[in-house]
Amino acid sequence: MLARYRSQFSSLSSSSGADGARLWDKSSRSLLQVRALADDAAGKGDDGNESFTRQMIRRVLHGKGGEEKPDAVVEPSEKASEENALVPSSPESRFREVLAVPLTRRPLFPGSIMPVPLSDPKMLEELKDMRRKGGQMYGMQLLLFGHRRLKRVRTVDNSPLRVAVEHLSEPKERPDDDILRATQIQLVSTLRDLVQLHPLYSEQLRAFAGFGGDFENVARLADVCASLTSAEGEHLQKVLEELDATERANAALLLLKKEVELCKLQADIGRRVEEKISKDQRRYFLQEQLKSIKKELGLEQDDKSALVEKFRDRLKPLEGQIPEDAAKVIEEELGKLAGLEASSSEFNVTRNYLEWLTSLPWGLSSPERLDLGHAQQVLNEDHYGLEDVKDRILEFIAVGKLRGSTHGKILCLVGPPGVGKTSVGRSIARALDRKYFRFSVGGLSDTAEIKGHRRTYVGAMPGKMVQCLKSTGTSNPLVLIDEVDKLSRGYQGDPASALLELLDPEQNKSFVDHYLDVPVDLSKVLFMCTANVLDTIPGPLLDRMEVLRISGYTAHEKEHIARQYLQPQAASEAGLPRDAVQITDPAMTELITEYCREAGPVSFLLHSMKELKLPSMAILSKKASGKDA
Template sequence: MHDNELIPAQLTLPVRLPVVALLNKPVFPGIFLPMMVNTPSDLRAVELSEENGGFIALLLVREAGEEPRDTSHFYDVGVVAKIVKKVNLPDGTINIFISTQKRCKAIKFMGSEQPYMIAVEYLEEIGDKNSNELKAMVRSLLQEMKSVSENNPFFNEEIRLNMLNIDEPGRIADIITSILNIDRDQLQKILETLDIKTRLEQALMLIKREQEVSRIQKKVSKQLNERIEKSQREYFLREELKAIKAELGEGVSDPKTMELERIRDAITKLDLTGEVKEHVERELEKFSIIDANTSEYSVVRNYLDLIISLPWHATEQAEIDIERGKEILDEDHYGLDDVKERILEYLAVRKLKKDAKGSIICLVGPPGVGKTSIGRSIARSLQREFFRFSVGGMRDEAEIKGHRRTYVGAMPGKFIQGMKVVKTRNPVFMIDEIDKMGVSYQGDPAGALLEVLDPEQNATFRDNYLDLPFDLSEVMFIATANTLDTIPQPLLDRMEVIRLSGYTEDEKVEIAKRYIIPKSLKKSGLNKEHVRYDRSALKAIALGYAREAGMRHYEQLIDRIHRKVAKKIALNEAEELPIKITESSLEIYLKRAPFKDEDIKKVTRPGMVIGLAWTAFGGDTLMIEAVAIPGKSGLQLTGQMGDVMKESANIAYTFARLYLATKGKASDEREFFERHTIHLHIPAGATPKDGPSAGITMASAMISLAVGKPVKKTLAMTGELSLVGNVLAIGGLKEKSLAARRLKIKEVIIPKANAKDLQEIPENVKENITFHPIDRMEKAIELLFDQE
C-alpha cells in the first residue's frame, strides 16, 4: 500500500489501547501489513479496539514464541496501529490488515487480566528532518540498498518505489531495517531509538553487513559449483576409461566395480524371493549408479552389507537332548532344582513340538543368583548360538527397532545386529535387565519389545533401518529381571516367569567349592597347591560377610583372599604351602566381619517385632519398633515408608486400637491408645521401603507395646492386614523364608492363603522353622507371646 493510503499522521490517537502480543519480531511505524489473530486474548483485544476507532497497541514479548503470562513479559516500547480491514475466517480466527502509525510507550497496564489495556505515551522522533547531513545519509542509504536489492527477494519493485517517494529520513530507516534479516532483540532496540541520525547509521551498518553476507554466499556458491563440475568431469572420464579398457579386453578393476560385483554375487547366493528380492534389486541398481565419492554411496553399501550378513533362510534344527541338557545344567549350577526342572520341561516341549512358539522365559531373582549363566547353559544344551545384550537404562525405542536410514550414522536395532553376529535363524537371545528400561521423548523401548516378543508378530518383524520383514520366530528369547514390579503388564504377559530365590549358606559353600574357588584361583595365577579352605571358613564367609541372596559378593571376597595370597607368595612371605584359610584367619584377609551373631536383630522390649520383606536383592528382615508417648492419641510414622506401607500402618493402628478397646484385659490396655501417641519406626531410615506385606507386623508391634509384653525373640512374620482383621496373601515367601533362616528364626507367621507355597520351599530351608498359617489377626496375637 502506498503512503497516501496510510492513516494521516495528524489523526487523533487514543490514550488507552488494547494490546496485541507480537511473538516473533517487532513492527515498525509507517507499514501496511496483514496479521493473523488466533489467541482468545488477541481476538478480544481486536473486539475492544472497535470502541476507540480500531486502534491497537502492538508490543513484543520478551521470550520468543512464548505467550505472555503477565505484564512483565512485554517490552515497553511498541507501535500503535489502525485496523483498516477485518476478515472473519471459518475456523474462528481473524485476519486483520493494519496500518502502523507511531511509536508508543506503555506507561501503565490497566488490570492484570488478558486482554491487557495500557495507558500510552506517543514518542516523537529527535532530529532535524531537513538537515543536509540527514539528506546525505538517506542518499547514501538508498544507493547501498540498490546493490543489496539485486540479491534480496524482500526488496521487490514496489518497496523500492515506495522508498523513493518517502521524504522522511526516519521512515526510510524503519522500512529498510524491518526488511533486513536481523535478530529480534536488535530490532526492538532500533525501534526504541528515537534519534533519526542514530537509526540511519544503524541501517547503513546493517546494509553493509548484508552486503558482506551476500559476497560470502556468492563465493561459497561458486566454489560448490566448481567442485560439482570437477566431480562430474571425473565421473565421465572414469566411464570413458572403463569403456576403453573393455574395448581393449583389459577388464575392469576399479574398486567400485569390484565392490559391486562382490555384493551382487553374495546377493545371488542368498536366493531371496518376493518383497525382499525386489527391494534389494532396487538398492543394488541405486548402488551401481551412485558416485563412490558421495556420502550416499557408503550408506547404500553398508545397507547391502547388512542384508548379505543376515541369515534369511531357516537353519537346520539340532536334536534336543533332554539328558544332555540335564547334565549341562547340573554341571554349570548347584542347587536350583525347581528352576532346572522347569527348564527341562520347557526343553521337552520344544523337543516334541518343533515349531513351539510363545514360550519366552523370564528369569527373575536378586543379583548374583546366576540368571545370565543359566541362559548360557540353556543355549549350550540346545547347541545354539548365544547372544546377550542389556536393556537396562535404555530409553530410546530405536535401540530396539533401529534408526531410519535418513542420515549417515543410522544403525539397525539390537535384534538385527544380533542376527548379523550369530548368522543363524535360531539363536538364544538373552535380554538382560528387562525391568530397568525407561521411557523418554525418544519413545518407549518396552512397547517396541512387544512386537519382537509376540509370536504372532515377530515372524514378519520390521526393523526401521532394514525396512524389510525378517523372521524372528525361531529365536529363543530369555529375559532377566530383578523384580517384576517395573515390567509393563502387556510385556510380562508374553513371558513365562521362573524365579531364582537365592542360596542358603550350605549351598553357597558347595558353589564356592565347585565353581568360584577354581575359577578365582585360575584368575589369580594360583592353583589348589597354593591355598586350601576349611569348610568352616567358607560357611563363615557366607554368614559373616556375604549374607545377600546371590553369589556375586561372595565371589569378590574369594578374589580378595586370593590376591592377598598371591602377594604373599610373590614376596616369599608364605611360611608353608598350601596356605590354609580357616575361620579364625578370615579377619587377616577380609578384616572384621560386618555381620556377627550379636549384630542380629533381636527383640529386647515390648513394641519390637521382626518382619520379613522382599526386595529386588532377595529376602530381608525388618525390625519394626513402636514407642508410646503420653498425651493425646495419634500415630506418627518414620523410616522412609512409601504410600502403600503408610496405608498398612494406619490400618494396623485402627485394628490394634479397636481390638484392645473391646478385648483388653484391664482399663489401662483398653484406654492405652486414648492416652498415648504411638510412634512407629522402621530402622535404616535412609532406605525407602514400600509394599503390602507388613500389616500384621505393625499391628503386632502396637499390641505388644500396649499390653507391655515383648514378643518371642525367635518369631518373625509377614502378611497384609485388612481393616476388619483378615490376613491377606503376600508374595516372595521363598525369599522371605531364606531371610528367616539366615536370622535363625524358629517360628514364622504367614497368611493361610500362602500355605500352598510352602511346598516350593526346599526342605533344608524349612528345617528348624515352624510355619503358622493364619487367616485372622486374632490368631496371630495368640502366637506373639511366650506362654506364662
C-alpha cells in the same frame, strides 16, 4: 583376348544412331571397367594361361594382386567336369518325372545348395525308398543341389507331390555380345565391392568355385550373384524364370547392387550409432578399461566392482531363501550402487545399507537339539541346585520336542541379583545347540535401540535384533533380554511397546526394522528375559512371558558352589594354579555366613580374589629374592 576387348570397346564408342546411343547409355560404366581392367591385365596376352574373367574372379577371391592364399580352394577347370561337381548330374531322359519339394521363401538356383526340412510322412516314405535307414523317422532335412532349370508341365500325384517336368535349356552366349560381356565384368566388379564390405560373401564364392562353378558362363554367374543376395523370394523368382542371358545378368546385377547399398547402409548406421555415444560415456568406457588393465597389473583395485561382487557372493548361498520383498530391494540397491560415484555421500549410505541386508541369515537356521538327557547334563555341569528351575526348563524342552520346536515361548527368569539368571540363559542355549546373544534394556528410553534408526539420519544403525541376526549368523538364536524390569520411558518413545511387538509371536513373523525397512522373520528366535522384580514390568508385556522364579541359595549350596566353581575361578583370576590355594572348612563357613549374606554367591568371588592377592605377591617376592641371590 586383350585386343578383342579393346576392339569391342572402340567399336562401341564409335557407334552412332539410336541403337548406339542406347547401347552407350546402358553400358558406359561397364565398358569403362572393361578398359581399366583390360589395361591392367595387359601383361597376360591373348594366349595366356588364364581367361580375363577368371583373372577378375581371382582378384575378388584373393585380393588385388591375384596371389592365391594358402587356404584358398583350387579353382575349377575352364569347364566344370562331372568328377569335379559336388553332385554329379544325370541325363535329362532319366528325370521325366521328379519328386517336387515345396520351397517357401527362396527359390533354388542351379549351382546352389539349400537345406530343406521335411515332415510329410509320404514324402519321407518316398525318400526312404531311395535310402533305407534304421529306426523310426519323424523328420528329415535335405541338402538340395540345383542342377538345371525345370518347368512344371502337369501334376502326376498329389501325395506325395510328383510332377511332370520339361527341362529348359541354358541360353546360348555369343562371344561378340559386347553388352553381355560388359554386364559380366560389372557383375564381377560389384562382387568385389560386396566381398570387401562383408567377408562372408567371399566364403560363399569359394564354395561355389569348389562345387564346380563355371565363372565364364554369364548365365550361371548371374544365378550365383542372385543367390548371394538377401532379396525377397519374388525378385529371385524373376531371375530364376528369366531365360535370356543378358536380361538375367541385368536382373542379378540390380539385386547385387542393392545388396551392396544395403551393406553400405548397415555400415553407415553402425558408424552413426557409434558417433551418438556421448563424450561422458566414451570417457566412462575408457576409465573402466583403464581400471581393468590396472587391476590385471595389480596397480589398482576397483572398489566399487569389488563391493558389488562381494555382496553378490554373500547372496549366492541364500539363493531361493531370501523373501521376494527383500530380494527386490537388494537388486535395486545393487544397481543404484553401481551407478553412484564412490566419492558421493549417498554411495556410503547405500554401501552400509547393503552391508546389513547381505549380512543377515535369510532363511538360514542352525539345527536344534531337543535332547532331555543332554539338556539335564549341561544344566548340572553349569549350575548347582536350582532343582525347581531345572525341572521347569526340562519341561519346557519336553513340550518343544513334542511340538517339534521351542520357538513361540518366552521365558522370564525372575530373582535377586547374583543368583545366576544370565548364566542359566547361556546354559539353555548350550543345551539346545542354539547361538546365544544377550543385550540389556536397563534404563533404555529410546525405541530406536530396538527398532533401529531411520536411514535419513546421519550415523543411523539397525536395532538390536538385526544386530543379533548378523552377529549370530542364524535365524534361530537364543536372545536373552536382560533387566527387562528396568525399562524407562521418555520423549523418544516407549521401549516397552517396541518389546511388545518384538516378543509377540503373531507380529514378529514380519518384524520391520526402521533401518532395513523390509520385513524380517523373527518367529524362530527363542526369547528369554531376566528381571529382579515383576512389579515394574508392564502388564501386557508380562502376559506374554512364562515366569520362572530363582530364589536365593542356602549356605550349603553356596559352599558347594564356592568349592566347585568360584574357588578355582578366583585362583585363576589371581594368576595362581587352580589347586595352589586351599580354603579350610571353618574359613569357608565364616566367609559365607559373615561376608556373603546376599542371595547369590557373587560376594564370595570378590572376597576370595582379595585374599588371594597376598599369596600372589609373596610368590613374586620369593622369585625376585632368588634371582638376587
